[in-house]
Amino acid sequence: MHPYFDVHCHIGMTVSRAPVVGQSVGRCLARMASANVIGAIPCPTAGGPQARGVLDTRTQNETIANACRLHPERFPIGLGIVEVRHEQVGVDELERTMQEDGLVGFACHPALSGHSLGGELHAFLEVVAMHDGLCLLHQAGSTRNIAAYAKRFPSITFIIGHVSMNKGGHLDAIEQCGMCENVWFDVAQKPEGADESWDLVHLVNNLGSDRLMFGSDLPYYDFRLVQNQIETARLDDEIKERIAYQNAVRLVQQFRQDWLPTLTPITPPQVYSQEEMWDANGARLY
Numbered sequence: 001m002h003p004y005f006d007v008h009c010h011i012g013m014t015v016s017r018a019p020v021v022g023q024s025v026g027r028c029l030a031r032m033a034s035a036n037v038i039g040a041i042p043c044p045t046a047g048g049p050q051a052r053g054v055l056d057t058r059t060q061n062e063t064i065a066n067a068c069r070l071h072p073e074r075f076p077i078g079l080g081i082v083e084v085r086h087e088q089v090g091v092d093e094l095e096r097t098m099q100e101d102g103l104v105g106f107a108c109h110p111a112l113s114g115h116s117l118g119g120e121l122h123a124f125l126e127v128v129a130m131h132d133g134l135c136l137l138h139q140a141g142s143t144r145n146i147a148a149y150a151k152r153f154p155s156i157t158f159i160i161g162h163v164s165m166n167k168g169g170h171l172d173a174i175e176q177c178g179m180c181e182n183v184w185f186d187v188a189q190k191p192e193g194a195d196e197s198w199d200l201v202h203l204v205n206n207l208g209s210d211r212l213m214f215g216s217d218l219p220y221y222d223f224r225l226v227q228n229q230i231e232t233a234r235l236d237d238e239i240k241e242r243i244a245y246q247n248a249v250r251l252v253q254q255f256r257q258d259w260l261p262t263l264t265p266i267t268p269p270q271v272y273s274q275e276e277m278w279d280a281n282g283a284r285l286y
């Protein structure tokens with residue numbers, strides 16, 4: 001099995017849906033260790049606690065920054081999160097966390113963070129653009145909106161999260177964003193059983209193999225299913241290696257030029273049982 005680097009990894013709790021779901025830094029490291037994931041770009045979970053408003057967002061951002069500080073070899077860069085309804089104070093918090101905490105941008109989740117990938121994110125994106133940063137955008141409806149962002153904010157590198165969860169999204173991303181050089185893609189939650197009109201080979205043939213990356217979408221998804229698809233796909237080994245971790249290493253090095261991946265296994269801080277790491281309802285982790 002190849003080493004993997006995960007560009008789509010949430011830490012914290014999603015409390016806005018029942019049952020709640022989440023993971024600590026330690027449980028994240030345990031899951032990574034048990035499945036040969038050698039590093040990740042962490043970001044907060046969407047739908048986190050908001051009783052204190054933007055102060056809660058600040059705490060969520062600081063959790064990611066602390067993980068990066070404590071484990072720079074595994075978490076070389078991290079992302080914050082934004083909530084559209086925080087408006088200017090949310091923009092200010094993003095500026096703060098990039099300046100003070102060293103996060104390189106933000107992740108956001110349309111359904112859980114109150115936006116539709118339209119103009120309401122421009123003020124947040126402008127902050128990231130001024131730092132030549134990174135944004136992980138979850139696909140929502142047409143990827144045309146992300147292509148428009150990519151054009152409007154050329155200094156930002158975008159990752160489209162779980163670009164191939166269904167055939168419609170897969171084909172739309174190819175059509176709208178295939179030619180956008182500052183848009184990269186992760187294959188989190190790629191379901192098994194896609195036919196050749198939208199399988200991994202089709203994705204590589206249409207998006208190329210330079211900007212396609214592995215993503216886990218922890219703590220929601222048993223990402224070992226996606227690893228298995230990559231390992232067994234009818235693709236050259238060299239291309240599998242690029243998707244598994246080499247492209248992600250190149251992406252990270254845009255932001256941390258001196259960072260090199262540590263290929264030895266992670267030692268997690270706690271011995272989690274198999275059930276604690278992998279209990280799931282279908283592909284959905286608890």
Ligand SMILES: [Zn+2]
Nearest residue numbers: 008138161217
């Ligand atoms: Zn996600």
